[in-house]
Amino acid sequence: MGQKLISDPVPVEKVFPGKVWAKTVAQLPDLQGVGAPRAENCGKCHEEIYKEWKSSTHSEALSDLQFQAELSKTSSPKWICLNCHIPIQNQRENIVVSLNHGDYFQPIEIPNPGFDPIMQKEAITCATCHVRTDGKGASYVIGANGKTNPPHPVKIDAEALRNRCYDCHNETYELNESLVCSFQTGGELKEASKHFSEKTCVNCHLPSVQRSFVIPALKRPKRNSHKHAFIGGGVPKRFELYKDQIPGGYKPGIALVGWEKKDSDIVVKIQNGNAGHYLPSADPERHLKLELVWLDKDRKEIAKDKIRYGQDWEWSPKARKVADNRLKPKEIRDWKTKIFSQEAVSVVLRVYHVRLTDTTSDYVEKYTVGAPKEYEDKIKELKKHYPHSSLVLESEYNWKTKKVSNTALPDLFKLNESRRGE
Ligand code: HEC
Ligand code: HEC
Ligand code: HEC
Ligand code: HEC
Ligand code: HEC
Incomplete structure (x- = not known):
C-alpha cells in the first residue's frame, strides 16, 4: 500500500458517515486503580467473570482460524474487519487517518504509539463494552448497577452498555458487489419481541447469577451478576471449550415439540423455542442440518433423510440472498415423512448446528496463503483444530411402543468433543 501515491486523502467519516465500524474506539489511557485497561488486569478482581469471558468466542475474535x-485474502479490507473484531485503538499497530481517494482498499495509516500487543490478543475484551475515555486523559468504567464501591471510576449507563451489542450484531452493509456484511440479529429480536419477556440480548446471553462481582478477598456482597461466556449456537472456537458451553448457559434454539404418527406418516414437530431471533441468526453460512435415520429391530440403519434450515447466498458475480427458510422466534414446523419399510421400527432425529461446511473448510485448508505463521499450520489442518458443527438434539421414536427417548444435552456435548467436520 505504501507504493501508492497519497494524493487525495478523504476522511473516513465522509466515506462511511455514521458507521460505528468505520472508526475504532478512541485510545484508552490507563484506568485509575487498575492500570492498562486489559482484561488480564480486570481479571485480578473480577476473576469469575474473566474466566467466563476467556472461554467465549469474543475473546477468540482475533485468533479465530x-x-x-x-483476513489474509487480498479482497478483505483488513482495517474494517479489525474494527469489529479488535475495535479499540490500543489494540492496533496503526491508526487509519483517512482513505486515499476515498477508497477503503487504500487506508492511509500512521503508527500508533499507544499500541498494546497484549490487549490486541484479547480481541473483544472487557474494555470493548465497559471502558471509555473522558477525552481529558482519564478512562472510566461503564456499569449498570450503582451503589457499588469500586476502586476505579464508574459511570452508570445501563442502556449504553446493553445496547452495545447492536453496534456489531446488527449491521447490514454492501461494501461492494461481492463483499456484503449481513448481521441482522438485533432487528430480528425487535421484530419478534412481542413473543418474549426477554427483551434484550443480555436476558438470554448474559444469564443472571447471584454472586459477588469480585474475588472473596475484597468482601463484597452478593448481587445480581451476569455470566460472561456469551454462549450462542454451541459451536466453540476450540475443542477444549466444549465443556464450558452448558455451564456457560448454552441452550439449543431448537426444541422438539413432539412426534406424531398418522397412519403411515411420521410427523416431527420442531420449534424455534428459545432463540429471540431467527434460527439460526448471524453469519449466512450457519445452518441447521436435520437428519432422520430409520432403524430395524437390530438397530441397523435402513434409510436416511435430511433437510436444511438456513440462508442460501450466491456470492458471484454479485452477492445475493437467494433463499431463506430459517425459523422465526416461536415458529413451529412439521417435518412429515413416511414409515420407510416393514422392517423399520423406530426413527432417530438428529439436529446439527453447522457453522462451517466441509466444502468451505476444504477450500480454506487448500488455498489460504499469507496468514501469520502462528495460525498457518493450523489453518492447513482446519478440521483437526476448529469445530465446524455440533450435535444439539437427538431423539428416537418407536412407533410400535410409542416410546420417545431423548439424549441428554451433556451427553451430546461430550460426543461433540470428538466429532470433526460438518
Ligand atoms: C483492584 C480490583 C478491581 C479491578 C482491577 C477492577 N475492578 Fe471493577 N470493580 C471492583 C470492585 C470492588 C467493584 C464493586 C463491587 C461491589 O461493590 O459489589 C467493581 C465494580 C465493577 C463494575 C460494576 C459497576 C456498577 O456499579 O455496575 C464493573 C462493570 C467493573 N467493575 C468493570 C471492571 C473492568 C472492565 C475492569 C478492568 C478494566 C475492572 N473492573 C477492574 C474491583 C476491581
Ligand atoms: C459490523 C461488524 C463486523 C465487521 C465489519 C466484520 N465482522 Fe466478522 N463478525 C461480526 C460478528 C457480529 C460476528 C459473529 C456472528 C456469528 O458468529 O455468526 C462475526 C463473525 C465472523 C467470523 C466467524 C464466523 C462464524 O460463523 O463464527 C468470521 C470468520 C468473520 N467474522 C470474518 C470477518 C472478516 C474477514 C471481516 C472483514 C471482511 C469481518 N468479519 C468484518 C462482526 C463483524
Ligand atoms: C465490537 C463488536 C461486538 C460487540 C460490541 C458485541 N459482539 Fe458479540 N461477537 C462479535 C464477534 C466479531 C463475534 C464472533 C467472534 C468469532 O466467531 O470469532 C461475536 C460473537 C458473539 C456470540 C457467539 C456466537 C456463536 O455462536 O459463536 C454471541 C452469543 C454474542 N457475540 C453476543 C453478544 C452480545 C449479547 C453482545 C452485547 C452485550 C455482543 N455480542 C457485543 C462482535 C461483537
Ligand atoms: C460484549 C460486551 C461485554 C464484554 C466483552 C464484557 N462485559 Fe461485562 N457486562 C456487559 C453487560 C451488558 C453487563 C450488564 C448486564 C446488566 O446488568 O444488564 C455487564 C456487567 C458487568 C459487571 C457487573 C456485574 C454483573 O455481572 O452484572 C461486571 C463487574 C463486568 N461486566 C465486568 C466485566 C469484565 C471484567 C469483563 C472482561 C473479562 C467484561 N465485563 C466483559 C457486557 C460486557
Ligand atoms: C429469548 C432469548 C434470546 C434473545 C433475546 C437473544 N438470543 Fe441470541 N441466541 C439465543 C439462543 C437460544 C441461541 C442458540 C441458537 C441455536 O441453537 O443455534 C442464540 C444464538 C445466537 C447467536 C449465534 C447464532 C445462532 O443463531 O446460533 C448470536 C450471534 C446471537 N444469539 C446474538 C444475539 C444478540 C446480539 C441478541 C440481541 C440483539 C440476541 N442474540 C438475543 C437466545 C436469545
Whole structure:
C-alpha cells in the first residue's frame, strides 16, 4: 500500500458517515486503580467473570482460524474487519487517518504509539463494552448497577452498555458487489419481541447469577451478576471449550415439540423455542442440518433423510440472498415423512448446528496463503483444530411402543468433543 501515491486523502467519516465500524474506539489511557485497561488486569478482581469471558468466542475474535484465513485474502479490507473484531485503538499497530481517494482498499495509516500487543490478543475484551475515555486523559468504567464501591471510576449507563451489542450484531452493509456484511440479529429480536419477556440480548446471553462481582478477598456482597461466556449456537472456537458451553448457559434454539404418527406418516414437530431471533441468526453460512435415520429391530440403519434450515447466498458475480427458510422466534414446523419399510421400527432425529461446511473448510485448508505463521499450520489442518458443527438434539421414536427417548444435552456435548467436520 505504501507504493501508492497519497494524493487525495478523504476522511473516513465522509466515506462511511455514521458507521460505528468505520472508526475504532478512541485510545484508552490507563484506568485509575487498575492500570492498562486489559482484561488480564480486570481479571485480578473480577476473576469469575474473566474466566467466563476467556472461554467465549469474543475473546477468540482475533485468533479465530477462519477469521485469520479470511483476513489474509487480498479482497478483505483488513482495517474494517479489525474494527469489529479488535475495535479499540490500543489494540492496533496503526491508526487509519483517512482513505486515499476515498477508497477503503487504500487506508492511509500512521503508527500508533499507544499500541498494546497484549490487549490486541484479547480481541473483544472487557474494555470493548465497559471502558471509555473522558477525552481529558482519564478512562472510566461503564456499569449498570450503582451503589457499588469500586476502586476505579464508574459511570452508570445501563442502556449504553446493553445496547452495545447492536453496534456489531446488527449491521447490514454492501461494501461492494461481492463483499456484503449481513448481521441482522438485533432487528430480528425487535421484530419478534412481542413473543418474549426477554427483551434484550443480555436476558438470554448474559444469564443472571447471584454472586459477588469480585474475588472473596475484597468482601463484597452478593448481587445480581451476569455470566460472561456469551454462549450462542454451541459451536466453540476450540475443542477444549466444549465443556464450558452448558455451564456457560448454552441452550439449543431448537426444541422438539413432539412426534406424531398418522397412519403411515411420521410427523416431527420442531420449534424455534428459545432463540429471540431467527434460527439460526448471524453469519449466512450457519445452518441447521436435520437428519432422520430409520432403524430395524437390530438397530441397523435402513434409510436416511435430511433437510436444511438456513440462508442460501450466491456470492458471484454479485452477492445475493437467494433463499431463506430459517425459523422465526416461536415458529413451529412439521417435518412429515413416511414409515420407510416393514422392517423399520423406530426413527432417530438428529439436529446439527453447522457453522462451517466441509466444502468451505476444504477450500480454506487448500488455498489460504499469507496468514501469520502462528495460525498457518493450523489453518492447513482446519478440521483437526476448529469445530465446524455440533450435535444439539437427538431423539428416537418407536412407533410400535410409542416410546420417545431423548439424549441428554451433556451427553451430546461430550460426543461433540470428538466429532470433526460438518
Ligand atoms: C483492584 C480490583 C478491581 C479491578 C482491577 C477492577 N475492578 Fe471493577 N470493580 C471492583 C470492585 C470492588 C467493584 C464493586 C463491587 C461491589 O461493590 O459489589 C467493581 C465494580 C465493577 C463494575 C460494576 C459497576 C456498577 O456499579 O455496575 C464493573 C462493570 C467493573 N467493575 C468493570 C471492571 C473492568 C472492565 C475492569 C478492568 C478494566 C475492572 N473492573 C477492574 C474491583 C476491581
Ligand atoms: C459490523 C461488524 C463486523 C465487521 C465489519 C466484520 N465482522 Fe466478522 N463478525 C461480526 C460478528 C457480529 C460476528 C459473529 C456472528 C456469528 O458468529 O455468526 C462475526 C463473525 C465472523 C467470523 C466467524 C464466523 C462464524 O460463523 O463464527 C468470521 C470468520 C468473520 N467474522 C470474518 C470477518 C472478516 C474477514 C471481516 C472483514 C471482511 C469481518 N468479519 C468484518 C462482526 C463483524
Ligand atoms: C465490537 C463488536 C461486538 C460487540 C460490541 C458485541 N459482539 Fe458479540 N461477537 C462479535 C464477534 C466479531 C463475534 C464472533 C467472534 C468469532 O466467531 O470469532 C461475536 C460473537 C458473539 C456470540 C457467539 C456466537 C456463536 O455462536 O459463536 C454471541 C452469543 C454474542 N457475540 C453476543 C453478544 C452480545 C449479547 C453482545 C452485547 C452485550 C455482543 N455480542 C457485543 C462482535 C461483537
Ligand atoms: C460484549 C460486551 C461485554 C464484554 C466483552 C464484557 N462485559 Fe461485562 N457486562 C456487559 C453487560 C451488558 C453487563 C450488564 C448486564 C446488566 O446488568 O444488564 C455487564 C456487567 C458487568 C459487571 C457487573 C456485574 C454483573 O455481572 O452484572 C461486571 C463487574 C463486568 N461486566 C465486568 C466485566 C469484565 C471484567 C469483563 C472482561 C473479562 C467484561 N465485563 C466483559 C457486557 C460486557
Ligand atoms: C429469548 C432469548 C434470546 C434473545 C433475546 C437473544 N438470543 Fe441470541 N441466541 C439465543 C439462543 C437460544 C441461541 C442458540 C441458537 C441455536 O441453537 O443455534 C442464540 C444464538 C445466537 C447467536 C449465534 C447464532 C445462532 O443463531 O446460533 C448470536 C450471534 C446471537 N444469539 C446474538 C444475539 C444478540 C446480539 C441478541 C440481541 C440483539 C440476541 N442474540 C438475543 C437466545 C436469545
